[in-house]
Amino acid sequence: MHLAIPLRKNSNPSPYATRSTKFPLLRRSRIQALVVGALLLGAVFFILSHLFNQGDTIPSGAPPVVIVTVLDPDNYSKEYIDNVKENRIEFAKIHGYTVFFPNIKDYDLNGSPSSWAKVPATRHALTRYPSSTFVWFLDQNSFIMNPDLDVESHIMNPKILDNLMIKDKSVVPPDSVIKTFSHIKGADIDMVLTQDKEGLAPGSFILKRGDWSKFFLDTWFDPLYRSYNFQKADTHALEHIVQWHPTILSKIALVPQRTLNSYSPSQNTEESGAYKDGDFVIRFAGCDQYSNRDCAKEAEPFSKQWRTVFRSTR
Secondary structure (H helix, E strand, C coil), X not given: CCCCCCCCCCCCCCCCCCCCCHHHHHHHHHHHHHHHHHHHHHHHHHHHHHHHXXXXXXXXXXXXXXXXXXXXXXXCCHHHHHHHHHHHXXXXXXXXXXXXXXXXHHCCCCCCCHHHHHHHHHHHHHXXXXXXXXXXXXXXXXXXXXXXXXXXXXXXXXXXXXXXXXXXXECCCCCCCCECCCCCCHHHXXXXXXXXXCCEEEEEEXXXXXXXXXXXXXXXXXXXXXXXXXXXXXXXXXXXXXXXXXXXXXXXXXXXXXXXXXXXXXXXXXXXHECCCCCCEEECCCCCCCCCCCHHHHHHHHHHHHHHHHHXXX
16 A cells, blocks of 8 residues: 655745744834933933932032021120121131021020030031031130131141141040040041040031031930930030940041131130231131120130231132
């Protein structure tokens, strides 16, 4: 019996066979949809990144420094307050800074001494001016005396700070066991302040904007510390925090007093902290705490001096 042999298929398709265009068109439309989707997704990420990173970006023209001075118009004459404000404003104009003058009554201190107002005022400035790099708190009873100096290059420049920082020094003189760290660098610093012969002197200090500065101010203003009734209120609270919280001490630099906190020569101060012509700042520290002192009278000769020096720079 013979079986039929099936015909062998031709492996070469006809050159004239038509191809379906359905699938290529489908693939092309999918590719176009993917491209459009990718572009839209990229645009969304771009917009969101700018919205959420706005606080970390310094816009062009933003003032690099905010000078904060809490004013007490109820206990000082209008002439004196205006003089203090003009001093800050004129200095800010020279360097492209901005000023912030909150009233001492703007903050609820819950019965604590009025000196505590510096803490929420500085925190307020960080929030109000989120694009500024530094906040400089300067006590009302003081004048900026040298318009040729500035915050960024004179003090906060990391290379300058490396040379200014006082390392391995008792936080509270003369013999506090807790000392400033010897290994930290200027680039690590977020706060700069000075000492006087009695301890830390927060009448003039500079903070670098960032998460640490907000954390630090919130810690300093904690109701627990205000409830302790320290003899020197916020100053002693600061000394307590700095000595017992290494995470705070590691970000703080002590610099020589005359760098930004020279005291009036009429005070009982050490020679190393007494004001000399050419110093950045003069403070009449404690002029409001003793009946035999008058802030306005102590400030009067230096008021004339700063005006004369400032005019010469124009």
